Amino acid sequence: MRVGIADTTFSRVNMGAIAVDELRKHASVAIERVTVPGIKDLPVACKKLIEERRCDIVMALGMPGGKDKDKICAHEASTGLIQCQLMTNTHIIEVFVHEDEAKDDRELAWLMEQRTREHAVNAVKLVLHPKDLERQAGTGQRQGFEDAGPARR
Numbered sequence: 001m002r003v004g005i006a007d008t009t010f011s012r013v014n015m016g017a018i019a020v021d022e023l024r025k026h027a028s029v030a031i032e033r034v035t036v037p038g039i040k041d042l043p044v045a046c047k048k049l050i051e052e053r054r055c056d057i058v059m060a061l062g063m064p065g066g067k068d069k070d071k072i073c074a075h076e077a078s079t080g081l082i083q084c085q086l087m088t089n090t091h092i093i094e095v096f097v098h099e100d101e102a103k104d105d106r107e108l109a110w111l112m113e114q115r116t117r118e119h120a121v122n123a124v125k126l127v128l129h130p131k132d133l134e135r136q137a138g139t140g141q142r143q144g145f146e147d148a149g150p151a152r153r
């Protein structure tokens with residue numbers, strides 16, 4: 001299994017290093033990593049990881065800032081990532097943590113690490129253990145903050 005990791009220098013946490021650390025705990029993986037300035041640079045970086053470096057799946061890691069223009073950037077980047085998935089028929093797990101999701105720096109650092117680690121596990125499951133995800137269908141999983149859990153009547 002070859003996993004691509006694309007992350008950014010804009011992010012305030014080294015999400016790429018965390019993803020690599022978590023992936024290595026769960027599978028024997030070859031890792032191809034690239035770091036770009038910001039989230040809008042992620043789609044082409046991911047496309048290159050898939051097409052030129054033959055990744056089976058890619059994690060796109062980024063931190064949109066808290067301003068309105070950052071949120072527009074995040075939407076644009078997200079649209080690019082979806083387009084890239086459709087062009088390449090390959091999953092890109094978008095791991096974005098918005099800076100204003102957390103109440104302070106400490107919580108932000110925790111959330112960025114937690115979401116990155118949980119999505120690294122999802123990436124391994126998507127490629128190697130898809131039945132594990134099927135077993136979790138409808139269970140209200142969340143990455144980072146607490147799971148929502150299943151809705152009950």
Ligand SMILES: Cc1nc2c(=O)[nH]c(=O)nc-2n(C[C@H](O)[C@H](O)[C@H](O)CO)c1C
Binds near residue numbers: 038041
């Ligand atoms: C406004 C802005 N906001 C963010 C952001 O919230 N998070 C991020 O990672 N990058 C941001 N950028 C930078 C762009 O994504 C990109 O790196 C530059 O436009 C250069 O292509 C920009 C320009």
